[in-house]
Amino acid sequence: MQGKLTAKGLGLPNLPHTIHPGHVNFVTDEQLEANVAGTMLDQVIEGLTVQPEEEGFVREPGKRDIIFEGTYEEVNEYFLEHEWSEGLPIVPPTIDKVEQFLRFTDRDPDEVLGKLLPDSREATIWNVAVNGVMSGCRPEYMPVLVAIVEAMVDPAFGHEHLGHTPGTETLIIVNGTMLEELGFNYGQAALRPGFQANTSIGRFWRMYLRNACGFLPHKTDKGCFGGNFRIVLAEDEESVTGMGWPTHGQDEGYRAGDNLVTITACTEMTQAIEVGDPSAEQILTNIEARMADNHMFIQFFFRGMVTRPTVVITPAILKVLTEQGWTKQAVREHFYANAKLRVSRLSGMIVERFYKGIREGNWPEQLGSSMELERDIQMVSSPDDFIIVVAGDRDRDHVEIGSGNGYIGFPVTKPVQLPAAWAALLAEVRTK
Known part of the structure; x- marks a missing residue:
């Protein structure tokens, strides 16, 4: 359905499709090859040899056309x-x-x-x-x-x-x-x-x-x-x-007070509750431990692109950080150096993709070339990839962490x- 409607939107309402029987992650490589050579090949042949049924386009109303009149309930x-x-x-x-x-x-x-x-x-x-x-x-x-x-x-x-x-x-x-x-x-x-x-x-x-x-x-x-x-x-x-x-x-290159909108796709949002500590560095360590549970950070390695996680801290946390001399850039660098993921925590299929990327030289250099499972790897490609925003209850020590999917929904800021x-x-x- 998605493929057909997307093709229609692109001006190809009759574009034939080939559909794999079931999810490809639940079959072995041998089964996948058999499906491609069997059912899916038959669909390809039919798509190339059988004329699909014609499907037209429906004219949309003009912007000032009255499309319906009625009560509030009837309109809804x-x-x-x-x-x-x-x-x-x-x-x-x-x-x-x-x-x-x-x-x-x-x-x-x-x-x-x-x-x-x-x-x-x-x-x-x-x-x-x-x-x-x-x-x-x-x-x-x-x-x-x-x-x-x-x-x-x-x-x-x-x-x-x-x-x-x-x-x-x-x-x-x-x-x-x-x-x-x-x-x-x-x-x-x-x-x-x-x-x-x-x-x-x-x-x-x-x-x-x-x-x-x-x-x-x-x-x-x-x-x-x-x-x-x-x-x-x-x-x-x-x-x-x-x-x-x-x-x-x-941080995005504008002046203080400028009216701005930033959009960023967060496939996953998680909260680090009560990360407070008298030591600012321990606070950062507590936040980083929660980041490691947010596995979507790792997606950028699969696409060869950058992911920019969003970290929302409260003013109470900011106060401790600044009183102990932490700049925003220093915080980013601490996140970069210490917010890491152990390879063994990834699922078997993802580990295989990870090492395949290493063998083929597709991953960023900071990941290294080791084939070990019990090692920690970076979650982002640069300290500047972390988006840090201050909001929330001024008297609490909670943190909100949002992670994207790498190539989907890269952050954009507009005035x-x-x-x-x-x-x-x-x-x-x-x-x-």
Whole structure:
């Protein structure tokens, strides 16, 4: 199903497919060869010799077309039946509501931001606003939504892979003066629903993947388990700058206070609970021990690419680190040197791939060439690969660790472009 729908989105609705009977990881090499030479070869021959049935394309409605009229309940039922919502109630995207969102950007509604896969649909300012309305966002969030989609369509992020079986979810990180202006939560319950900006913008991400990109469960989205949309993570910039560290935005090459959006795919998120200790170095050691349990870090070795794990520490942890003289770069270097994984902890099949990569010279040099099982290997290729963000309860010593899948969802940061009349528009909505 996924292959057929993806091919249709790429303009090849009749493309034949060959399907292996069952999962390839559950058969021996001999069985795999037999399946290829038997059932799958027959499918290849049929695909090359039998004309497939014709399948046409359905015209989509224009952006100002009224597709349905009814009560709030009827609209929600209609959208649910057509797979335009994820099952939660949506805000009906009336023309009036969409135009309220468009007031908060100086961009043309028809401006194309990029191409969206798997449906090969254009990302436009207009459909960003529509999905923002549906997700329960406020009109003043519009500049943030546009920046998110600009990051999404950046080739470095590779959004077209987000229908893969690990069911990767994306973490959205925001920085800048807009955190206070828009009411983002960056303190206690930083990743908990309950704050409109963090929650509705997080919902927008998944809504846009459904409606604009075309990722639908049981169809183009093949996440084995999948996950919910992630609440937007805002950095506690007051704590960061107050203790002398650069913000995440500065790490990405921007100035302190710049309004920014970073997206990064976190296939796995885990929490290190109570890593606190009077010794800052012991705190880092405690965090590194938890990193070793997060095996997805190792994925970058299979693809010859970099993975950038995200480590979210609280201001309480930051305080101990800075008081004992630890810079952010020194912390990264400690993570790099000590956050390692023992080869023997990998599954048998993955170990075989690991050593195959060593034999063929495909892996980074720091992995070495030893064929031993009881040795520790690096999780990243450079200290700078670690993304460190400060957020969460200022009085707790917990850490959140997010790991990606290497070539899928590489971190991308984009500036948020506020409209020229931003201050006046913001004052207007606050008086209503």
